Amino acid sequence: MKKVGILGGTFDPPHLGHLMIAEEAREKLELEEVWFIPSFTPPHKADLGTTADDRMKMVNCAISNNPFFKLNTIEIDRTGKSYTIDTIKRLKEIHPDHNFYFIIGADMVEYLPKWYQIEELVNLVQFVGVKRAGSTLDTDYPVIIVDVPSVDISSTDLRQRVKFNQQITYLTTERVQAYIKENHLYGN
Ligand SMILES: Nc1ncnc2c1ncn2[C@@H]1O[C@H](COP(=O)(O)OP(=O)(O)OP(=O)(O)O)[C@@H](O)[C@H]1O
Numbered sequence: 001m002k003k004v005g006i007l008g009g010t011f012d013p014p015h016l017g018h019l020m021i022a023e024e025a026r027e028k029l030e031l032e033e034v035w036f037i038p039s040f041t042p043p044h045k046a047d048l049g050t051t052a053d054d055r056m057k058m059v060n061c062a063i064s065n066n067p068f069f070k071l072n073t074i075e076i077d078r079t080g081k082s083y084t085i086d087t088i089k090r091l092k093e094i095h096p097d098h099n100f101y102f103i104i105g106a107d108m109v110e111y112l113p114k115w116y117q118i119e120e121l122v123n124l125v126q127f128v129g130v131k132r133a134g135s136t137l138d139t140d141y142p143v144i145i146v147d148v149p150s151v152d153i154s155s156t157d158l159r160q161r162v163k164f165n166q167q168i169t170y171l172t173t174e175r176v177q178a179y180i181k182e183n184h185l186y187g188n
């Protein structure tokens with residue numbers, strides 16, 4: 001079985017926190033690849049100011065220099081609300097020889113009780129939790145914990161910085177910064 005990590009996210013925009021947790025999980029769990037899956041409509045977030053197309057292209061910019069990282073557009077191609085259970089069921093049909101590890105930050109670990117059809121989902125995929133400032137990794141669900149450095153970066157902070165003309169130089173990659181600038185995202 002091929003061990004594949006999944007980092008699902010809104011990626012509005014992608015940042016170094018995303019890349020760091022994906023790489024730490026890859027190394028520590030000996031994953032062959034990590035697939036970045038941008039959601040089309042996130043299950044639990046209000047209207048976004050960016051399109052799925054922009055978020056997908058920024059993910060491509062962010063992961064371009066890591067040969068183990070791949071973009072997967074299954075949720076964008078499906079459109080509609082991006083429930084993880086639908087994604088995992090389909091991925092398992094397409095790749096019966098893969099074992100999937102779904103990487104989530106502690107904020108999402110806390111939110112697990114509210115995920116759509118969570119009781120079934122935990123039997124279909126292995127969750128991997130990583131620490132994140134402001135949340136705990138305590139949960140009754142089966143989650144493997146991978147120890148990562150605490151990196152207090154969020155997409156919310158990046159959007160705010162761009163809006164107020166503050167720099168995001170060491171918070172995301174140069175290619176993502178250039179994409180934001182060229183496409184005038186986040187009120188820039
Ligand atoms: N700095 C971080 N440390 C640990 N986990 C993170 C970090 N940033 C994001 N994650 C995790 O990555 C996944 C995708 O996150 P997402 O794309 O929503 O970014 P975000 O920074 O949480 O965005 P926003 O601030 O808009 O809510 C989630 O499971 C989230 O918990």
Ligand SMILES: O=C(O)c1ccc[n+]([C@@H]2O[C@H](COP(=O)([O-])O)[C@@H](O)[C@H]2O)c1
Pocket residue numbers: 007008009010011037039042043044045082083084085108111114115116
């Ligand atoms: O399926 C659900 O109910 C569900 C609820 C919350 C989050 N998720 C998934 O968890 C990942 C991180 O979510 P987010 O919104 O923090 O980017 C992303 O792939 C979401 O689709 C999924």
